[in-house]
Amino acid sequence: MKKESSPLWLEYKPLNTAFAGRAAIRCPSRVDRQGAAVTELITALKIMLPAAELTFGADSASLIFEADIADFLDPEEYMISADERGASVIGGSESGLLYGIFAYLREIRLAGSFVRMNRRVRPALELRMLDHWDNADGSVERGYSGESFFFEDGKLVVNERTEMYARLLASCGINSAVINNVNVRGEAVRLICEENIPQLARLSALLHRWGIALYLSIDFSAPVSVGGMRTADPLDPAVGYWWSNKARELWKAAPDLGGFLVKADSEGQPGPYAYGRDHADGANMLARAVKPYGGRIIWRAFVYNCTQDWRDTRTDRACAGFRTFAPLDGHFDANVILQVKNGPMDFQVREPVHPLFGAMKHTALAAEFQLAQEYTGQQLHVCCLLPMLREILLWNTCTDIQPGRVIDRICAAAAVSNTGDSFCWTGSELAGANLYGFGRLTFEPQLTAEDIIDEWITLTFGRDEKVREVLSEILLSSHKAYEDYTAPLGLGWLCKPATHYGPDPWGYEFDRWGTYNRADRDGVGIDRAKTGFTAMYNEPLRELYSDPEKCPDELLLFFCRVRYDHLLHSGKTVIQHIYDSHFEGCERAEEFARLWDSLEGRLPAEVFDNGRRRFKEQVRCAREWRDVINAFFHRLSGFSDEQGRKLY
Numbered sequence: 001m002k003k004e005s006s007p008l009w010l011e012y013k014p015l016n017t018a019f020a021g022r023a024a025i026r027c028p029s030r031v032d033r034q035g036a037a038v039t040e041l042i043t044a045l046k047i048m049l050p051a052a053e054l055t056f057g058a059d060s061a062s063l064i065f066e067a068d069i070a071d072f073l074d075p076e077e078y079m080i081s082a083d084e085r086g087a088s089v090i091g092g093s094e095s096g097l098l099y100g101i102f103a104y105l106r107e108i109r110l111a112g113s114f115v116r117m118n119r120r121v122r123p124a125l126e127l128r129m130l131d132h133w134d135n136a137d138g139s140v141e142r143g144y145s146g147e148s149f150f151f152e153d154g155k156l157v158v159n160e161r162t163e164m165y166a167r168l169l170a171s172c173g174i175n176s177a178v179i180n181n182v183n184v185r186g187e188a189v190r191l192i193c194e195e196n197i198p199q200l201a202r203l204s205a206l207l208h209r210w211g212i213a214l215y216l217s218i219d220f221s222a223p224v225s226v227g228g229m230r231t232a233d234p235l236d237p238a239v240g241y242w243w244s245n246k247a248r249e250l251w252k253a254a255p256d257l258g259g260f261l262v263k264a265d266s267e268g269q270p271g272p273y274a275y276g277r278d279h280a281d282g283a284n285m286l287a288r289a290v291k292p293y294g295g296r297i298i299w300r301a302f303v304y305n306c307t308q309d310w311r312d313t314r315t316d317r318a319c320a321g322f323r324t325f326a327p328l329d330g331h332f333d334a335n336v337i338l339q340v341k342n343g344p345m346d347f348q349v350r351e352p353v354h355p356l357f358g359a360m361k362h363t364a365l366a367a368e369f370q371l372a373q374e375y376t377g378q379q380l381h382v383c384c385l386l387p388m389l390r391e392i393l394l395w396n397t398c399t400d401i402q403p404g405r406v407i408d409r410i411c412a413a414a415a416v417s418n419t420g421d422s423f424c425w426t427g428s429e430l431a432g433a434n435l436y437g438f439g440r441l442t443f444e445p446q447l448t449a450e451d452i453i454d455e456w457i458t459l460t461f462g463r464d465e466k467v468r469e470v471l472s473e474i475l476l477s478s479h480k481a482y483e484d485y486t487a488p489l490g491l492g493w494l495c496k497p498a499t500h501y502g503p504d505p506w507g508y509e510f511d512r513w514g515t516y517n518r519a520d521r522d523g524v525g526i527d528r529a530k531t532g533f534t535a536m537y538n539e540p541l542r543e544l545y546s547d548p549e550k551c552p553d554e555l556l557l558f559f560c561r562v563r564y565d566h567l568l569h570s571g572k573t574v575i576q577h578i579y580d581s582h583f584e585g586c587e588r589a590e591e592f593a594r595l596w597d598s599l600e601g602r603l604p605a606e607v608f609d610n611g612r613r614r615f616k617e618q619v620r621c622a623r624e625w626r627d628v629i630n631a632f633f634h635r636l637s638g639f640s641d642e643q644g645r646k647l648y
């Protein structure tokens with residue numbers, strides 16, 4: 001069933017100016033008048049200047065908007081020069097022009113009137129990608145925003161919502177989308193089969209018009225599962241031949257297809273190991289099949305042993321990605337991108353940056369983030385990820401190649417999407433900031449989280465000062481609050497297994513997933529110098545992380561095993577920090593709920609009520625986290641709270 005959707009930050013309103021004259025759009029023939037860029041400009045101007053007479057190329061106009069394409073710009077680059085009489089927007093291609101038009105419209109909406117500006121911008125990363133974990137049956141793995149809007153009962157859906165989705169993505173700079181789950185199951189295995197190709201082609205064309213390339217997650221064993229072959233061995237020529245034919249068939253119908261995303265040999269997904277081959281063998285075979293069409297293979301580095309024995313203290317899951325992929329550096333074809341999760345474990349609220357970013361020197365890399373708040377409150381808790389994303393992108397890997405920040409070492413950023421078919425797309429209105437901000441930040445990483453949040457609030461909720469103040473305060477302190485009441489000093493996995501919601505500090509301790517805190521009566525944390533993990537970082541990081549006296553407080557329990565009375569740089573003991581941060585984080589959540597309540601009457605009623613319900617749940621759950629985690633450590637360590645608060 002088709003559901004209504006909100007235009008989010010793209011709701012145009014009349015500008016403050018009372019302009020009633022003639023406004024002209026001028027574009028030379030190399031610009032497509034029916035293309036997305038010009039269409040968006042017209043749509044916006046009609047609403048922003050309701051009394052204006054809008055024409056194409058009229059000389060007597062008092063407002064002139066020029067749109068052009070120029071070869072001296074990169075395809076996605078744009079240039080704007082504007083003043084009170086209009087604007088000239090030039091792109092390096094239709095996509096660059098589209099980004100320029102969106103940027104111009106954003107500025108005049110933020111100002112409420114025509115602005116003077118001169119700007120030339122080129123995106124920092126080549127691919128800015130959303131990864132949907134949507135299943136063909138319409139469910140979404142780790143989805144907290146309703147059902148899929150791409151799939152319904154095994155069928156691919158293309159409708160007005162798809163068009164709105166493409167506009168939203170383009171407006172914040174996202175240029176690629178993987179529409180199906182990396183765990184390719186059920187009918188999704190057949191997505192690349194003949195019966196689905198016409199609909200894929202429609203979707204690909206729709207997205208392409210908005211500068212977005214369609215990617216598909218594929219089943220590595222497709223030659224067997226849908227091709228009827230006896231093997232999917234990447235070095236078997238018949239397998240390569242099967243994939244080449246499949247690529248030809250797909251790109252013939254959908255010439256703008258971006259490529260495939262592959263989760264191989266991970267959490268039960270098939271891969272090259274079954275045939276005694278390595279990940280470069282698997283990725284390169286696919287890369288050769290898609291190469292003639294400019295296609296790419298995005299290959300995930302999330303490979304580890306998920307059937308570990310908890311008694312085995314020598315195997316460390318954090319080491320797995322590095323051990324698998326670092327020896328393969330330089331072995332991948334040029335059209336393979338290795339997609340590495342931001343940390344070595346799995347999207348915890350605090351993890352060190354993955355050491356592969358500082359180790360792979362001859363491999364194209366993508367950083368993978370998770371906007372779906374699987375481990376960060378599942379969109380019931382507010383948790384704005386932008387400060388963290390920015391910190392990671394600008395983090396110095398200390399490699400000998402300069403510049404060596406993560407953003408300099410990658411060509412792509414991907415984010416597991418937080419969208420679904422809920423009216424506001426992201427379940428919680430506030431989670432929209434993560435979606436918008438991911439696009440803006442990966443286009444222009446020099447923007448601060450504060451800038452982006454302020455921009456998003458104004459575009460989404462208007463310019464009410466109180467709303468702006470309250471929402472920025474909540475959003476900017478939300479990640480710290482969540483970290484405080486759930487994950488002290490870098491210690492992850494205290495959540496309930498399977499659902500990953502709510503506290504259960506023993507939950508993962510005797511399980512098979514390689515996710516342990518090893519807390520006992522004497523101390524807590526894992527000595528990762530001993531497991532070999534800290535050695536995967538470049539100096540001076542290696543030394544910093546190996547030494548409990550030097551390790552940054554926020555990562556101490558990730559890297560080191562310490563006693564509860566170990567003194568932190570902050571001057572507190574570990575145990576007192578655990579108690580304090582849980583009380584403080586929880587108080588912060590209570591404060592968020594009060595702040596939100598102060599916005600009653602200033603936000604649309606449905607938005608306010610939706611937020612109020614979610615903050616109520618956040619407060620309940622934060623109290624649960626506080627009391628369970630404090631009781632756990634109190635009972636194990638025997639230390640009481642310096643402030644005499646109740647620890648249960």
Ligand code: GCV
Nearest residue numbers: 133141142182183263302346
């Ligand atoms: C799509 C974690 C999640 C899984 C997810 C996996 C992955 O394990 O819990 O739901 O699977 O990561 O990123 O592949």
